[in-house]
Amino acid sequence: xxxxxxxxxxxxxxxxxxxxxxxxxxxxxxxxxxxxxxxxxxxxxxxxxxxxxxxxxxxxxxxxxxxxxxxxxxxxxxxxxxxxxxxxxxxxxxxxxxxxxxxxxxxxxxxxxxxxxxxxxxxxxxxxxxxxxxxxxxxxxxxxxxxxxxxxxxxxxxxxxxxxxxxxxxxxxxxxxxxxxxxxxxxxxxxxxxxxxxxxxxxxxxxxxxxxxxxxxxxxxxxxxxxxxxxxxxxxxxxxxxxxxxxxxxxxxxxxxxxxxxxxxx
Numbered sequence: 502x503x504x505x506x507x508x509x510x511x512x513x514x515x516x517x518x519x520x521x522x523x524x525x526x527x528x529x530x531x532x533x534x535x536x537x538x539x540x541x542x543x544x545x546x547x548x549x550x551x552x553x554x555x556x557x558x559x560x561x562x563x564x565x566x567x568x569x570x571x572x573x574x575x576x577x578x579x580x581x582x583x584x585x586x587x588x589x590x591x592x593x594x595x596x597x598x599x600x601x602x603x604x605x606x607x608x609x610x611x612x613x614x615x616x617x618x619x620x621x622x623x624x625x626x627x628x629x630x631x632x633x634x635x636x637x638x639x640x641x642x643x644x645x646x647x648x649x650x651x652x653x654x655x656x657x658x659x660x661x662x663x664x665x666x667x668x669x670x671x672x673x674x675x676x677x678x679x680x681x682x683x684x685x686x687x688x689x690x691x692x693x694x695x696x697x698x699x700x701x702x703x704x705x706x707x708x709x710x711x712x713x714x715x716x717x718x719x720x721x722x723x724x725x726x727x728x729x730x731x732x733x734x735x736x737x738x739x740x741x742x743x744x745x746x747x748x749x750x751x752x753x754x755x756x757x758x759x760x761x762x763x764x765x766x767x
Contacts, residue, residue, distance in 0.1 A: 515552035515553075515554055516552055517552075518549075519549065519550060519551075519552055520549045520550055520730045522730065522731050525621075527616055527621050527622065527623045528621060528622055528623065529622075529623045529625065530549075530622040530623065530624055530625075530723075530726070531612075531624075531625055531626060532612075532624070532625070532626030532666065532669050532670070532673075533626075534548070534549065535624070535669065535722055535723070535726060536662055536665060536666070537555075538722065538725065538726040538729065539665070539722060540662075540742070541739050541742040541744065541745065542725075542726075542729050542736040543735050543736040543737065543738060543739055543742070543745060544739075544742060544744050544745060544748075545726065545729060546729055546730065546732070546735045546736055547735055547748070549730055550730055550735075551735075553748065555744045556744075556747075561646075563646065564645075564646040567644065567646040567690050567705075568629060568644050568646070571629075571630075571644050571688065571690070572607070572629070572630065572644075574587075575597045575630055576597065578596065578597055579596070579597035579598070579599050579603075580599075582596055582599065583596060584596050585597070587707065588632075591709045593632075593634075593709075594634070594635055595632040595633060595634045595635075595640055596632065596633060597630065597631070597632055597633075598630075598631040598632055598633040598639055600631070603631065606627065606628050606631075607627055607628060607629065607630075608627060609627040611625070611627070612625040612626045612627035612628070612673075613625060613626060613627070613628060613670065613673040613674055613677065614673075615673050615676040615677075617723055619723075619724065619727075620723050620724065620726075620727035622723060622726075622727065624669075624673065624723065625673070626666075626669055626670055626673055628641060628642070628643070628670050628674075629642055629643050629644045629688075630642040630643075630644070631674075632686075634682065637680060638680050638681070638682035639674060639679050639680060639681050639682060640682050640684060640685060640686060641667055641670045641671050641674065641681065641682075641685040641686075641714075642685065642686050642687075642688060643663070643666065643667055643670075643685070643686070643687050643688070644687075644688050644690070645663070645687055645688065645689045645690070646689075646690045646692070646705075647689065647690070647691055647692070648691060648692035648693075648694050649691060650694075650695070653689050653691065653708055653710065655687070655710060655712060663687065664712060664714070665718075667685045667687075667712055667714050668714040668715060668716040668718070668719065669716065669719055670685075671683070671685065671714045671716050672716035672719045675716070683713050683714055683715070684711055684712070684713055684714075685711075685712050685714050686709055686710065686711055686712070687709070687710040687712060688707065688708075688709060689707065689708045689709075689710060690705040690706075690707050691705060691706045691707075691708065692704070692705050693705070693706065
């Protein structure tokens with residue numbers, strides 16, 4: 502779906518990794534793109550069908566550093582097949598799960614993958630970590646870094662996406678024929694900003710939050726996203742979607758996109 506007037510993409514459009522309803526090749530759909538569909542089907546369609554990708558987020562380098570250091574710490578005990586001291590302080594006897602594909606499953610460009618044949622999607626997502634309890638159940642673990650003086654809770658609005666993130670990982674791993682516990686864990690690292698001085702270091706309080714996942718929504722979401730992409734026109738504009746408003750405002754201020762292309766969108 503490119504501009505019909507010129508038969509070429511506008512300067513705003515990406516031309517790679519677009520969904521083609523006529524193609525028999527499996528289409529790669531990441532966990533984050535499925536979350537985009539749940540947030541706004543219209544923006545999901547504009548991105549995956551027309552190549553109008555939402556503005557990117559800045560890289561959270563400090564969060565990435567915390568993730569990397571946690572992985573190294575837990576990898577030490579994965580090799581030793583011992584319970585990490587941090588888990589002992591929380592009263593858990595789980596050990597980091599040693600699986601030959603663990604590095605691939607944590608790779609954001611590969612991740613845990615499953616070919617969902619009803620939609621012909623290759624669904625994938627990269628986990629932070631996996632632990633295994635004494636009963637042989639795999640626990641999905643997600644690392645989070647923040648700095649707040651407020652109690653950490655999963656109940657606020659934007660953290661509902663964190664819950665779905667956990668649940669789709671559980672769904673993907675169940676498709677690998679693993680025994681996955683409904684209970685997953687968020688490891689929250691909260692940087693202390695009340696210290697008197699910086700002294701070239703951050704100090705973190707680490708909190709473990711258990712979450713009971715329910716992945717029964719995933720199948721419907723995949724079917725819904727697939728039906729969305731099969732349409733010839735985008736879903737309806739969402740006034741409460743910030744990117745819908747941004748895109749409409751950007752095009753209204755620009756004469757670059759063709760009138761016909763704007764009409765396709767709005």
